Amino acid sequence: MKQATLDILDAELRRGYGRYSATAPVDRIKFYRREFLCDPTTWTPLYTLISQHTFGWQEFRFRDAIANNDLDTRIPSADPGMYIFYVRPENLVYRFPQLALYVGISNATGSGRALRQRLKDYMNLERVLKRQNVHQMLQLYYDHIWVAFSHLSLSAAQMRDLETQIHDFLGPPFGRSAYSLEIRAAQNAWDR
Numbered sequence: 001m002k003q004a005t006l007d008i009l010d011a012e013l014r015r016g017y018g019r020y021s022a023t024a025p026v027d028r029i030k031f032y033r034r035e036f037l038c039d040p041t042t043w044t045p046l047y048t049l050i051s052q053h054t055f056g057w058q059e060f061r062f063r064d065a066i067a068n069n070d071l072d073t074r075i076p077s078a079d080p081g082m083y084i085f086y087v088r089p090e091n092l093v094y095r096f097p098q099l100a101l102y103v104g105i106s107n108a109t110g111s112g113r114a115l116r117q118r119l120k121d122y123m124n125l126e127r128v129l130k131r132q133n134v135h136q137m138l139q140l141y142y143d144h145i146w147v148a149f150s151h152l153s154l155s156a157a158q159m160r161d162l163e164t165q166i167h168d169f170l171g172p173p174f175g176r177s178a179y180s181l182e183i184r185a186a187q188n189a190w191d192r
Helices: 003-021 025-032 040-050 062-068 115-123 125-129 132-144 156-170 181-191
Strands: 058-061 081-087 099-105 145-151
Touching: 003 025, 003 062, 003 125, 003 132, 040 156, 058 062, 062 115, 062 132, 062 145, 081 115, 081 132, 081 156, 099 132, 099 156, 115 125, 115 145, 125 132, 132 145
Parallel strands: none
Antiparallel strands: 058 145, 081 099, 081 145
């Protein structure tokens, strides 16, 4: 990926971050207030399913990968996998706040697409602009977005199931399509 392209993405996201951050507090709360699904009745059964997989979680700061144009170095393997975008400020009180915002996978269709290639989609301004929820997420939290990722050797169907389980477990506000049918139906009922 060319550095000039990444500089344009950085400028776009930084501009949006500045615009949202400069909004008056009475309006800013509209942008930064999010609903998280936090259902303790599902945690144990979902964790039982999720813990059947072996993860090798690693992480990087999203803006640093853009600035350094080094995603190939950060993710040298061409294997498929899963990723979680989360927000984490510079200074934490104990371990808070750290909140999962979005969960995704590569190889959703069985193409064998590498995790690295999937994450490069988020470094392409045209692709980011087509996904309004992701674009807004990156603008709102640009300086504080981290990406946790893990390579996984699973079939496409297993990856999709795991993505749904982790979605239901974490309740990220910027992704809706990967929730289970039961949760999507409940969300739609409450959104009316």
